[in-house]
Amino acid sequence: MSDDVLTTVSSTGGPRRRRVSVKALPQHNRVHNRAVVLQALFHQGAMSRADLARESGLTRPTVSVLVAELEADGIVAEIGQREDVRVGKPATLVEINPDAFHMIVLDLSSADRFVGAVVNLRGEVVDRADLAIDGAVREDAIARVIRLAERLSALTTQRILGIGVGSPGIVDDQGVVREALHLEWFDLPLRQRLADYFHLPVLVANDANVAALGVHTFREVPGLSLMVVTIEHGVGVGLIIGGSLVEGEQFSAGEIGHVTVGADGEGALCTCGRRGCLETVIGARYLSDRIAGLDEGARGEVLRDAGRALGVVAAPVISALNLNEVVLSGPSDLLDGPFRDAAVDTIKARTLSVVGEGLSLRTTQGDGDLVLLGGASLVLQAELGVS
Template sequence: MTPHAPVGRPLRPSGKLLQEDARRHHRSLLLQQLFREGPASRADLARSSGLTRVTVSDLVGEMLADGFVSELGAPAESRVGKPPTLVGLAADSHHVIGLDLSETDRMSGAVVNLAGIVQARHEVHVDGAVGEGAVELVLRLAADLVAMTERPVLGIGVGSPGVVGTDGTVIDAPNLAWTDTPLAARLAEATGLPVFVANDANTAVLGEHTFGESGDGGLMVLRVGTGVGAGLVLGGSLLHGHLGAAGEIGHVVVDPDGELCACSRTGCLETVLSAPHLRRRLAAPGVDGPAALAEVGTRLGEVLAPVVAALNLHEIVLSGPAELLDGPLLDAADRTIRERTMPISSTGLAVRTSKLGEDVVVVGATVLVLAGELGVS
């Protein structure tokens, strides 16, 4: 990817809308066009956005001054007459801090440029920290990452386990013992930067949708880590659900006689599919690893089949430890979904692991900041 190539797919349709802050919205329209389609002339931007050339020229001048775009010269195939000057997104002009709090034993983060490319990484070990101790680890991780870049930091994006409110408060994250924890406010106070917090599965689906290789149909990303949760993009929009709890599929009961879950129920999908549980099961004496993983995959397929039938999803992406998810578990889940749904529901369905690998949450956290601060996604 060249620095000024198209860097992502849109999260929502673009168009000229009436909003209170018209100038900010118009600027976002132009940035979105450059983000999606790559370099363009001022005239091209005016045609695609519906804005006047005077408005576009003024906004481009402002963005050049702020460093978000740069002039690239004339296109290779110029027509007769004065050639237009192309402008493109300056992907390395600013950096974003992305944090992933979903892992069992560590919290990880990265410095990411505006094209979703990781520039530096850092992590801290959890060592059993919960509650305020876990919050302090997040603050330390963020501060360390900010210190790792010399570029202006646009903001901090966080993928957190649990149910997260629109204001960045973690309403409930049992594995970290967080209840109504104002994580975004704490981070903003400590760093002085804009902060955006979302559920880690929702963050992962944003990363996969924007910077991954997903198609144009409905997308579900199933995030497997300390817990299990799903994020969904339908019709180009992130699905939040009533009270923001869409995707809490990890707390669907699959084994009433199973283990006690952190949510206080018994036999949730999380007690079968979470990474710590899978590793414990595979480490038990005499266990046939591939058969055990296939059994879990079948359980997962049974849970996902009604979702596929109801929503006619185009892709299901498993995100988590590849050594656990890719292979027998994924194959069994895929097979079970197809066995339990009508052919029209599963025709063209892709069940795969994430092409973004372990970076899917931190890259998705970058999308939170890009959308919140620049209006692009």
């Protein structure tokens, strides 16, 4: 079959033709330079204008103009002079004003409740709200998302920078939910619907991907690559490689919940119609059902078996990418303990020692805000160029 053969462009093997993706550098790119200044302030905290020039590679006058603009917008404020200076004029420090804007962030990943928050520019939660889903699907479910966002917007009097949403299912780069089974959303332009309603910038992405962004931007994880495994209603993975989110060719990266564990055709029937999917072994609903009423020992063994199953599926991914940082996000009572320990042991037993030695596999220990923080990260990146 010619489809299965790696074809060469020409018999002499010339380079394949493709569009040039690199463009010449635009000169004096103000938007870019503004983002460079904000990025430095966001990650380094308070700095003098001289510090900013050094960090950014911009000239002192350019930095001064940009800082003046940001001050006029209220995003940056002077916070006094540096105390530790010994000679010369003490430098005036500037800092991002965390409450210059608030953001509305929504986590739609839970089976029971839509969860939301108002967060400031530092990713600090200012206020919270949530709304029961009550089995709502299609337009009813959308109406509840809108109602929750309305409630949240009533909780702040600050300017709103945008709305960031982590949605279950497959979400494309236009914020269209291609498929979210339990909400019966198919090709739903959620980003556009919310933007039309609220007249604000709206960003929508897959919940596991958004959780990975939340960890990457707001939590202390070394390196530029990490994997967040979300174990909730569904099971998914968010992957950041070299600082960038992996979306996948059909926007389906991270869909490991329906990878088969064990032999083909065996295991429990899954909502996807096949048998033995990872989700049926480690999904929070399945696990909770299975340990209900068991004594401590039997409970531990069920959780250990589930952790092993995750380890078997994760080992090839961790090996292929040589990932060091893996974070398990989900119910603390299920994941902290035998589940996590068995996952670590299994991954180490089934990979090259260099891979296992570098591995840090942690749970969030009940930190349930990763999708919310990731929603903030989406908005910060889109609106201020900060990542």
